[in-house]
Amino acid sequence: MSDIKQLPTRDQVDSKLTWDLTPIFKDDEAFNAAFDRVSKEIDALPKLEGKLAESAKKLVSVIESIMTTIRPAEKLYVFASLKHDQDTANSENQALSGRTQSMLTKLESNIAWFEPELLAVKPSTLDQWIETEPSLKPYEHYLRTITDGREHVLTPAAEKLLAQAGDALGASSNTFGVLNDADLEFPVVEDDDGVTVQLTQGVYDQLIQSTQPEVRKMAFKQLYAVYHQFRHTLAATLSGNVKTHNFEASVHHYQNARQAAMSSNHIPVSVFDSLVTSVNDHLPLLHRYVALRKRILKLKELHMYDLYTPITGEPKLSYTFEEAKAEALKALAVLGSDYLSHVQEAFDSRWIDVVENKGKRSGAYSSGMYDTAPYILLNWQDNLESLFTLVHEMGHSMHSYYTTHNQPYQYGDYSIFVAEIASTTNETLLTDYLLNQYSDKQIQAFILNHYLDGFKGTVFRQTQFAEFEHFIHEQDAAGQPLTAEFLSKFYLDLNKKYYGEAVISDPEIADEWARIPHFYYNYYVYQYATGFAAANTLAQRITSGDTAKRDAYLDYLKSGSSDYPINVMQKAGVDMTQTTYLDQAFAEFEKRLDQFETLAETM
Template sequence: MADIKQLPTREQVDSSLTWDLTPIYQDRQAFNQAFDQVAKQIEALPELQGKLARSSKDLVQVIDAMMAAIRPAEKLYVYASLKHDQDTTDADNQALSGRTQSLLTKLESNLAWFEPELLAVESKTLDQWIQTDSGLKPYEHYLRTITDEREHVLTPAAEKLLAQAGDALNASSNTFDVLNDADLEFPVVEDDDGGTVQLSQGIYDQLIQSTKPEVRQMAFKQLYAVYHQFRHTLAATLSGNVKTHNFEASVHHYQDARQAAMNANHIPESVFDSLVTSVNDHLPLLHRYVALRKQILKLPELHMYDLYTPITGEPKLSYTFDEAKAEALRALAVLGPDYLSHVQEAFDSRWIDVVENKGKRSGAYSSGMYDTAPYILLNWQDNLESLFTLVHEMGHSMHSYYTTHNQPYQYGDYSIFVAEIASTTNETLLTDYLLNKYDDKQVQAFVLNHYLDGFKGTVFRQTQFAEFEHFIHQQDAAGQPLTADYLSQYYLELNKKYYGKDVISDPEIADEWARIPHFYYNYYVYQYATGFAAANTLAQRINSGEPAKREAYLNYLKSGSSDYPINVMRKAGVDMTQTAYLDQAFAEFEKRLNQFETLAKTM
């Protein structure tokens, strides 16, 4: 019997392929010392209560003291999260993460009085303070974002009670994370070479792209067999999470959870509705694309597990991590030398955790805070998709870098609404670079296929997720129990609508909701779709070669949360309250679909 390929343990991974967290804390002792100091600061925060309304000077002192506690607490959280995610099975890392989450719950509880007390200050008084006290000027927009929500903030006692309940309210989400990243055991399957490999989230993403139908079918069925086995438990965790969102929205006097989530970023709900309407109007383009996939692959039936394999066959482009770094620098050169210097810094300073190991969190992300590097987690495979993932996450990290180096701490982060735009703009620039670099028809077809798949997976698929997410929140609010059967039945019908008659919606896909971590993020997924669409416009502006348009983009990266997200994007050149950016995105999809169809006829 052939040897089974096993993931390495954390200790077996070459240190050059792991992130270096010592600049955050040199060792566990340094972390513990910082933890104890922050804990003392948090304990002292209630002493500030009742002081901010006395004068503008008192308000400045209160805010400064708050920031002095929040900032190091955030640093503790980032470190603990990164340590946990590099090996979720490590008991010490689990304990570290748990301690830090409890500390943050305490922080929220001890600051629950702040917003109600601030909102008790009359608007005219607060406006006068801001205009006359230079110490408040740096906090003007920060204060506006709070006072805009006057009607949704409860009494100090009520807000404190909710903050104290944070661990309990997040229990369903935390349970899903443990199940999905650590406890679910997947079977051994056959890989492309005929060998056996332990199935994992990362390996599944690789096998589902196999050019061998039997390999991707087996990976698909075996993965979903595991989720189906635990579907009732996973329905309970998802239902509990939805109930948390609906409860928090209700007690804060929002109409529903969607309004609460979008209000947090000052995004009009019409942005969500326009996206869903526009995507549904353009579903015939998706149906046309999947029908073309069936035709080119010469498949008698097109299944859900056939939607990820390259239509053009074996990839003509593959990259080791070192090769991908060099290619990323070339693709992003259009953003200018300053941008490239910081990308190189990320490569040279071990900001990236590269390869998959046992217990490592699945997927990829960029994470950090004002006083840390913007670290990147990957689960690297030597393929084009991983190059796109690297460039995508680098977009997040460069967004963070420019923000933290151009804004004060209170504006040193950015809304999730604009976060996905920076990352997807990088992906779009990479697509343009590859299409311009290669004349070979096979390579052109492969890159076009990748773009079309990316659009399918980001604009169409994430909007499908957004529809499902909104539906389950509405159903729970109406008193409908979110059982596994109910969730799967709706999801299957939604899937059929999106992919059309040329795709067989296999019964396994009905359980896809059970494995999507973003359903626990509270109206997050729609922003992938809006971000991808906006990125098309921004990439075209950058590629125009006009310095002013590139500078407008870099200024967006530097803006952080110093203005409302919609305003930040307007300054960058995209008005997301209008539908023009969506129309432009679908026009680009259709243009590249036409190009792909033409190429396919000549190959």
């Protein structure tokens, strides 16, 4: 038997391919000194209670004292999280992460009185203070975001109690994370070359795109066999997380968890409903694409594991990480020289953790805070998908960079709702660049297929997830136990509705809910779909050659949380309270589907 290909351990990875966290904390001594200092500041926060209503100047003083403590606490948390994710099985990293999570729970508990106390100030008094006290003016929008939710804030004692329960309420989500990233062990399988490899999340993502049916079938069945084995445990963790969302929404007097989650970003629930309705109305386009896939692949039966392999066969485009960096710079050049200079800075300053290693968190993300670089985690494979992932996460990181360099700390972050728009706009620009770069029909077809697959995976698939997520929250609120059997039955039926009759909804796909970490994020997934749709409009504006439209986009990146997200996007050129941007997105999908069908007929 041939040797099994194993992932390297963390210490075996070339340091050039790892992120450099020393700018955050030089060493453990620096981290521990900061941790001790912040812990003392957290302990002192309750002394501020009962003071903010004394005067406008006192309110400013209290706000600044709290933020002066939160800011370094965030830095500690980001550092610990990045260390944890680079090797989730490392006990020291686990302890570091747990330590900072407990610190944040205490911090939240010690400032839980702030919002109720602020809301006890008469609205007329607060208005007068903002009007007459110059030092309070920079905090006006920050204060409005709190007072707008006046009816949903509890008494100081109740809010403190909930904050103290933060670790317990987050236990289900944390348990899933450890189980999914560190404890689940997958069997060995064979790759395209017949080499025996250890199946991991990253390896699965590569093998499911194999052009060899047996390779992707085996990877699919072996992966889901493990999740099926633990489905009851995973149903319990998901159920516990849903109960937490419903509980927190109920005690804060929201109609349901969806309203609570969306209200935090001031997003009307109609945005969610319009998305689901629009996607369901356009499911025939997805069915048409799926049927085309079956026809081109010349498969007697199309299975769920056949939905990710390139229709055009072996991809002609592959990239090492170095080659991908060069392509990313070319694709994003339309955003201007200033934007490109910061992308280059990310490449040169080791903001990116590139390759997969044993114990490393799966997937990809951009992370950081106001006083750190916007770091990127990847699990690199030499393929087109990894290039798209790099550009996607760079969109997040540049959004963070522009925000932190143009906004004060109180507005130095941005809402989840607008987060996916910047990243997906980058992906759309990359698609346009690649289509213009290559005239070869096979390459064009491959890129178009990638776009169609991306649309399928982001607009259609994430809306499918959103439907499932909303359903399980509603069912739990109605008293329905979220057993593995109940979850799998509904998920399988939903999957059949979305993909239609051309594909066989394999029984394994009924357990897909068990491996999706975003179901623990509290109504996050719908924003991938709305973000992708909005990105289509923004990319068209950027590539129009009108520098004013490009600058409006860059202004959006610089806005942070200085305004409500709906308003930020309206200024950028997309009104997401209307359905026009969704109509434009589906029109673009249909246009490229037509192009792909035409190319496929001539190849």
